[in-house]
Amino acid sequence: MSLCTRGAAFCQHIFLGRSGINLLLLLTICGGLGDMNAPVLSNIKCGECPIRHRAVCSRCEGAELDILEKIKVYRSFKAGEQILWRGESMDFVASVVSGVATLGKTLEDGRTQMVGLLLPSDFIGRPGRDRVEFDVIAASDVTLCCFDRKPFENLLLVTPHLSERLVEIALDELDAARDWMLLLGRKTAREKIATFIDMLIRRSSLEGSTAQNDALTLPLSREEIANYLGLTLETVSRQLSALKSQGILQFKDRRSFEVLNPKALHDISGDDAPR
Amino acid sequence: MSLCTRGAAFCQHIFLGRSGINLLLLLTICGGLGDMNAPVLSNIKCGECPIRHRAVCSRCEGAELDILEKIKVYRSFKAGEQILWRGESMDFVASVVSGVATLGKTLEDGRTQMVGLLLPSDFIGRPGRDRVEFDVIAASDVTLCCFDRKPFENLLLVTPHLSERLVEIALDELDAARDWMLLLGRKTAREKIATFIDMLIRRSSLEGSTAQNDALTLPLSREEIANYLGLTLETVSRQLSALKSQGILQFKDRRSFEVLNPKALHDISGDDAPR
DNA sequence: ACGTTTCCTTGATCTGTGTCAAGTTTGGCA
DNA sequence: TGCCAAACTTGACACAGATCAAGGAAACGT
Secondary structure (H helix, E strand, C coil): CHHHHHHHHHHHHHHCCCCHHHHHHHHHHHHHCCCCCCCCCCCCCHHHCCCCCCCCCCCCCHHHHHHHHHHCEEEEECCCCEEECCCCECCEEEEEEECCEEEEEECCCCCEEEEEEECCCCEECCCCCCECCCEEEECCCEEEEEEEHHHHHHHHHHCHHHHHHHHHHHHHHHHHHHHHHHHHHHCCHHHHHHHHHHHHHHHHHHCCCCCCCCEEECCCCHHHHHHHHCCCHHHHHHHHHHHHHCCCEEECCCCEEEECCHHHHHHHHCCCCCC | CHHHHHHHHHHHHHHHCCCHHHHHHHHHHHHHHCCCCCCCCCCCCHHHCCCCCCCCCCCCCHHHHHHHHHHCEEEEECCCCEEECCCCECCEEEEEEECCEEEEEECCCCCEEEEEEECCCCEECCCCCCECCCEEEECCCEEEEEEEHHHHHHHHHHCHHHHHHHHHHHHHHHHHHHHHHHHHHHCCHHHHHHHHHHHHHHHHHHCCCCCCCCEEECCCCHHHHHHHHCCCHHHHHHHHHHHHHCCCEEECCCCEEEECCHHHHHHHHCCCCCC
């Protein structure tokens, strides 16, 4: 299926610039074949779901959870696959169960800026909006816990636990977006990189996972990091090398590394409290 | 009560070392004299309120409006006055009735980035959060329609028209923040200025006001524009001069100007559709 | 195992915007 | 009315980061 969606993207861009065709294909695929290349993980029981504590459903219990359990569908995407196109109407909302996805905007001439990073437990979609304002792309293999939009919106109306959490999530995103505006507008390349890694540390410590000795993995390629930070991939590479040669980071391979001096890193980031 | 909180914020800033003196003056004015210089406009009847059609109360009618009418208090601030301090607990929420306010974040060394611009009908404050994450400053004389936070939050719980609109507003802000991330991360100085003026045009055409022949007023100083766009004030000045000498803008004085060629301006902005 | 491709690093150079420094205009106030 | 401070403009120069270019290392398909 990943092949198909890519094909769709292709057609779309050639013929329409944006809209109809790929939707049709997407629909066919999802309805018809299911995810052939991207294995459809069988739905995990909500009770055993690894992202339950932070996801949109975190406040729901008992009967509410049973309903969600019934209408949810897991869906997987291969790394690089496009999950949603800008301007497309969005027929589902979802939580990220595993993997990393990016929200991106692009100028006509191809310059792109990432406007959000979706890590496990993050939410895609908004009540009352059916168009996405950006592209959503799987940065790694991604599994989503999807709900058809209409049923989900109906459920929202009668489930305060759900809508409350959703408002919270939206406001958190707004705060994050504003922090990022400060970064994009005023921080140096060095500060940007430090802030980014600092954020990875914070985020990974939140996931009650095995805090395996400060070992971390970059969820993005150099180019994607550049798009997230408003830099070029060369500058990202140089700054990472600088942090490495200063003994602040140590790389095991291109993607995984250890933070030898978290304090120094945070000082460089320019943010105040460790929060 | 606002006086006390301001006092607290004041001490904090003096001791932490960030732009002390003007705060002292500000305190004297606000605390000592009350808002003498900033005349408290007598409350306008909600029915006659100029921002009703877009503000948080826009969906309310009849009984709901009566309640709001009863708990609202107008409050005015002089240009330059600080309305809220970052980290301060926020004991009211408000709609901007007239004037312009800015949301700003500052790095330790004084670099600042504006993360939002509040024009008439825009809303300050969020349900479920009592701390502000940025400074709010009156860019011009400002009048706010304020509600004490607690009563307002209680009202939210029983007034779907209000909470729906509030969610909408939060999501609009999120979209705006993301557009701004693209601007900050990827646009050139020239494109930034063009986008900014383009936004002013759009915003002013929304206010059903007298569309007086494309005459517009910059709501911000050069330095404030620079902070909004992630530039320096010199660059802002140069880019405005460039647009002037290219016959795209014509200035009547430093703040008010006419757009001679809106099409060219929009093309420069790099955004796609005129929306 | 091999070639091919993709991703990453590093170097050399260029350029847009920041920085520093005068001037100039404007508006408020005595 | 004229002075003064604040706001703005303009110029000269510096520099962070972009761009252009070359090469290296890991991943992938055959």
